[in-house]
Amino acid sequence: MEPLSAPPPIRRLDPQDPIPAREVVLGVPTNGNGAAGAPAAGGFTAAKRSIAAPQFSIRRMEVDKVSIHYGAKEAVKGVSLPIRQGEVLALIGPSGCGKTTLLRSLNRLTELTAAARLTGSIRLDDVDIRLIEPTLLRRRVTMVFQQPNPFPMSVFDNIAYVLREQGSRRTKKKVLAPQVHSALQRAGLFEEVKDNLDHPALKLSGGQQQRLCIARALAAEPEVLLLDEPCSALDPQSTAVIEDLIVKLRDDVAVVIVTHNLQQAYRIADHVAFMYLGDLVEYNSATRLFNAPAQERTREYVSGAFG
Amino acid sequence: MAPSVATPPPERPQAAPPQGKAPTKAVEGSSTWSMLDRIGLAFCWALGLLFCAIAVAIVVYLFLQGVKFLKLDQLTTPAATGFSETETGGFSDALIGTIIVAVMGISLALPVGIAIAVWLVEYGRPAPLARVTELTIEAIAGIPSIVLALFGTVIFSSTALGFLSRSNEGVVFGRSFFAAAAMLSLVALPLVVASTRQGLESIPRHVREASYAVGKTKAATIRRILLPTARPQVATGMILGLGRIIGDTAIILVLLGATQNFAPVEGAVFPFDYLRGAGTTLTNFVYEASPTGNLNQPQKAYAAAFVLLLMVLGLNAAADLVHRRARKAGTWSH
Numbered sequence: 001m002e003p004l005s006a007p008p009p010i011r012r013l014d015p016q017d018p019i020p021a022r023e024v025v026l027g028v029p030t031n032g033n034g035a036a037g038a039p040a041a042g043g044f045t046a047a048k049r050s051i052a053a054p055q056f057s058i059r060r061m062e063v064d065k066v067s068i069h070y071g072a073k074e075a076v077k078g079v080s081l082p083i084r085q086g087e088v089l090a091l092i093g094p095s096g097c098g099k100t101t102l103l104r105s106l107n108r109l110t111e112l113t114a115a116a117r118l119t120g121s122i123r124l125d126d127v128d129i130r131l132i133e134p135t136l137l138r139r140r141v142t143m144v145f146q147q148p149n150p151f152p153m154s155v156f157d158n159i160a161y162v163l164r165e166q167g168s169r170r171t172k173k174k175v176l177a178p179q180v181h182s183a184l185q186r187a188g189l190f191e192e193v194k195d196n197l198d199h200p201a202l203k204l205s206g207g208q209q210q211r212l213c214i215a216r217a218l219a220a221e222p223e224v225l226l227l228d229e230p231c232s233a234l235d236p237q238s239t240a241v242i243e244d245l246i247v248k249l250r251d252d253v254a255v256v257i258v259t260h261n262l263q264q265a266y267r268i269a270d271h272v273a274f275m276y277l278g279d280l281v282e283y284n285s286a287t288r289l290f291n292a293p294a295q296e297r298t299r300e301y302v303s304g305a306f307g
Numbered sequence: 308m309a310p311s312v313a314t315p316p317p318e319r320p321q322a323a324p325p326q327g328k329a330p331t332k333a334v335e336g337s338s339t340w341s342m343l344d345r346i347g348l349a350f351c352w353a354l355g356l357l358f359c360a361i362a363v364a365i366v367v368y369l370f371l372q373g374v375k376f377l378k379l380d381q382l383t384t385p386a387a388t389g390f391s392e393t394e395t396g397g398f399s400d401a402l403i404g405t406i407i408v409a410v411m412g413i414s415l416a417l418p419v420g421i422a423i424a425v426w427l428v429e430y431g432r433p434a435p436l437a438r439v440t441e442l443t444i445e446a447i448a449g450i451p452s453i454v455l456a457l458f459g460t461v462i463f464s465s466t467a468l469g470f471l472s473r474s475n476e477g478v479v480f481g482r483s484f485f486a487a488a489a490m491l492s493l494v495a496l497p498l499v500v501a502s503t504r505q506g507l508e509s510i511p512r513h514v515r516e517a518s519y520a521v522g523k524t525k526a527a528t529i530r531r532i533l534l535p536t537a538r539p540q541v542a543t544g545m546i547l548g549l550g551r552i553i554g555d556t557a558i559i560l561v562l563l564g565a566t567q568n569f570a571p572v573e574g575a576v577f578p579f580d581y582l583r584g585a586g587t588t589l590t591n592f593v594y595e596a597s598p599t600g601n602l603n604q605p606q607k608a609y610a611a612a613f614v615l616l617l618m619v620l621g622l623n624a625a626a627d628l629v630h631r632r633a634r635k636a637g638t639w640s641h
Contacts, residue, residue: 139522145513167527202637
């Protein structure tokens with residue numbers, strides 16, 4: 001692992017925080033493959049867990065009894081779970097189970113769909129996100145989408161757009177360059193594009209475009225990074241690069257990833273939340289959820305009985 | 308259970324191998340189609356070729372006539388009264404008039420059209436108001452320009468708008484470049500709106516959300532992401548609108564006064580003296596110089612029509628270029 005240059009400062013690390021700053025992660029220490037003594041629940045002995053146990057974990061967001069309705073349809077039903085910095089949280093479940101809706105509600109993107117209604121509360125550092133102005137919230141909780149979607153401008157301008165004031169173009173390139181380079185470095189893209197920063201971003205390869213989108217999301221110096229199936233449009237090699245990147249990022253930002261790919265969740269997540277038809281069926285450490293699930297439904301899903 | 312001994316599949320009737328040279332590739336031919344489909348296909352081919360032939364005939368004919376009758380000094384001399392073709396001058400006032408109404412008309416239609424399209428696509432609430440706006444734009448697109456022109460005379464003859472045209476002892480003439488350009492902008496407006504809307508609607512939703520998801524406001528997203536992305540379509544709408552403005556005759560006839568020369572208003576400051584006065588355009592000149600018109604000089608009509616045709620073809624080529632360049636820049640998957 002190469003040293004990351006200029007990592008963003010971890011903000012608001014308050015020792016007086018009522019929540020213990022160091023939460024013991026339940027689960028089995030990871031040592032390369034699945035936990036020892038795992039019952040034959042899933043076929044996950046083949047998938048390698050190549051990540052080390054988290055160094056620390058700080059509770060950043062708290063999802064508290066959240067229900068989301070689209071008109072009469074209840075997409076998310078009373079879900080509660082913590083989101084911690086230092087860890088990767090994966091949301092898994094079959095299509096239409098509400099995982100993407102839940103993810104999008106974390107930075108109030110669901111509000112853009114007029115029909116969506118949210119009850120319960122989501123707190124970011126103990127402040128209800130409904131009390132945070134949306135544009136400020138979305139700089140603290142940024143998001144990467146399923147389809148790579150760089151803006152139709154140069155690689156440099158994609159990042160600079162995030163750094164500049166709203167619609168302004170006034171800030172000089174020279175002033176922004178260090179921040180742009182730092183964001184690209186954190187997303188592991190700088191070495192590949194440093195000579196072509198003026199090239200159109202849509203000419204990059206799919207995997208590079210997605211890393212540019214991650215760099216763009218990191219440029220806002222967020223506290224939480226949301227990823228909505230970031231690898232589903234990519235080839236296996238690009239996926240591997242992005243998975244490595246996600247694991248590297250977990251110390252600097254709290255990472256939440258929605259994925260359809262169970263192996264991926266197993267490879268990179270520390271905690272996994274399994275959702276089914278809007279319910280949170282099980283929230284557990286990845287090794288437990290995949291190897292010794294507490295719920296029958298979870299066992300069926302991770303063993304491929306449905307989905 | 309299937310029997311353990313596999314029975315060979317029944318022999319399928321094979322098409323008789325063609326005599327002579329062996330084909331190198333199997334292709335679908337229309338020989339297997341029903342008679343109705345084959346007649347339909349033949350009809351499509353015939354009509355397509357017919358319309359190509361008509362278009363080519365018009366362009367070639369006008370080109371030949373134009374080359375024969377167009378003299379460069381016609382582009383620089385205004386029309387004059389006289390008894391023979393050599394004395395009546397050229398059509399420089401008409402050419403400049405065309406350029407003036409095109410620039411004025413499109414500079415009204417473009418901002419208004421873009422604003423309407425952005426509102427319809429990005430806001431569009433309350434929904435009934437959006438629907439009414441849509442219907443209004445469609446209605447404007449459907450109104451014949453002569454009706455727009457008639458309506459324009461009512462508006463621009465009002466005393467309050469006297470400053471936009473010539474007025475004499477309280478009577479407002481109501482015909483000027485301002486009046487004509489204002490109504491011509493309505494002719495171009497639906498094209499600008501439709502094209503811009505198409506451009507905005509073709510941007511996937513997740514691209515907008517990517518901008519919101521880094522804390523950008525709707526206004527910033529529209530200005531920095533959506534409108535720049537839709538630029539090729541906006542340009543197409545503008546070029547199509549320009550083509551319609553340049554080609555319109557009815558509004559020019561009714562609202563520009565359709566004089567043979569500029570008729571500036573005395574005592575007004577340049578350029579308002581010209582813009583408040585009456586004038587003419589190439590379409591009007593072609594009409595007047597045709598055998599139906601007062602001038603009846605078909606040779607000059609051909610020359611002016613040729614210039615008009617060149618302008619329109621130039622605009623079409625520009626639209627094509629803009630689109631081809633946009634396609635090269637790459638896009639997102641939906």
